[in-house]
Amino acid sequence: MTADVLVECAHITCAYDSTVAVHDAHVTLYRGDFVGIVGPSGSGKTTLLKAILGAVTPVEGHVTKKPGLRMGYVPQVESVDWNFPVTVLEVVAMTRTAGRFFPRITQDERDGAIDVLTRLGLGGLENRHIRELSGGQQQRVFVARALFHRPELLVLDEPTSGVDVRTRHEVLHLLADLHDEGMSIVLTTHDLNGLAAHLPRLVCMNTHVIADGPPLEVLNSDVLERTYGAPMEVLIHGGMPVVLDQGNTEVVRRLGGLA
């Protein structure tokens, strides 16, 4: 491994019982990367992230990490138990649990957590129950928890699912700022035009990796059709690829719109 490699997934296959979720995927993450993983539902994106984190062990191949690499994980919001009795502060403090005993959150930790929360626009919400927040705030609480651990690599699972356009912009700006400060980032998304097309590097996958490169290279109708199994067209608008879903025109016709 060269010095700039953070994580190398060497031809990994991951499976649950008999479902193969990821097959023979080779993905390397470098320092300074800002990578988006795209693919249809059930294509193994979350599983690949978990393999990177070490929460899922590949049945074949192996994952090598830079020794001592600190990672922060922001789970898919759907996987969080929003009914669990915890406050925002308790969630944020979680990532500094290792090696700490007794219930008390020290003043130091509290100050640090409030700093991170304030930076993410969540100042003053530290004593709220996690359920009593908007979708965008909930998302950011988990970003705050990941950042509280001061990670070198931030791993986010669908950070913009279920949020409005403005919140999506906020999340994107926040990630761009973090990336500018030197953090390496990998995320998954279903939002090709709103998020993926803005990133420097994309990995298209459907159980196996179909393409890996900058959006202008990988967002083309051939790759997309192989990834999503549906015909798609790509326009270039202002130097950026814009993905058009051809299924839409068919739907519009059937619903009698745009006569």
Added chain:
Amino acid sequence: MFAAGIFEPFEYQFFNNGLVVATLAGALCGLLGVFVVLRGMSYIGHGLSHAVFGGAAASAVMQLNYFVGAGIWGVASGVIIGRIARRKLIGADAAIGVVTTASFALGLALLNRYGQAKKSIEAVLFGSVLGVETADIIAVSAVSVLTAVIIFALYRHFLFATFDPEVAQTSGVKVAWIEALLMAMLSLTILVTMRVIGTLLISALLVIPASVARMTTNSFARMLWISPIIGAVSASLGMYLSYHLDTSASATIILVGTTMFIVVYAFTGLRGRSRIAHLHHV
């Protein structure tokens, strides 16, 4: 209804012994029940109590000390069950059900074949305050203190591992150890409380106080002391009432707990209800 005097039961040593064990048992089950309820694993309490029953019967037949025989059996099955459940394999709950029920059936068969009278089976199934010895008081006190100390010391580890085990793991929390510890504490709890509460009703005592506590608060820390208090109050009140009503102690304890549940359910209204609506398997 109170044919006997209000203080009459306290004149009997057996009652006082039973009361101490039941109260501690209620508090202990209330404390560990918080984890059982929040992780939606009430079936594990059910399964473990059945597994421990098998161990108890086997140790009786082999003339081993109850705490040694059933203890080893219980902790071992607890840790194994925890492992299986965590791996989320398809059919894990069925596998657990089969294994623990088989352990239960084996226990029954052993008691039938070599066993003491029908009476002892009944005592293990439904619990009995009559057989409580000093050893039970010592055992339940020791497990209570141990459990309270462990949960207090490792509070943040338990919180993180319960809320989000995968992320806890990647943040350096020894999740496998925490889980094994939790299952071992649950097994020991079942072991030391089973003779009073009985195999069949112990899983209810693991679920009711914690569910009541959940309805009254949105804080994990507060749940950890409200739930044991509710458990202890239902257990001692249930014990006392059972003397006067001439009913089974464990059944009365559960009925008192259920009454509390209904009252709190009615009084906390929609807020409390929505808090437990999402608890799985309860």
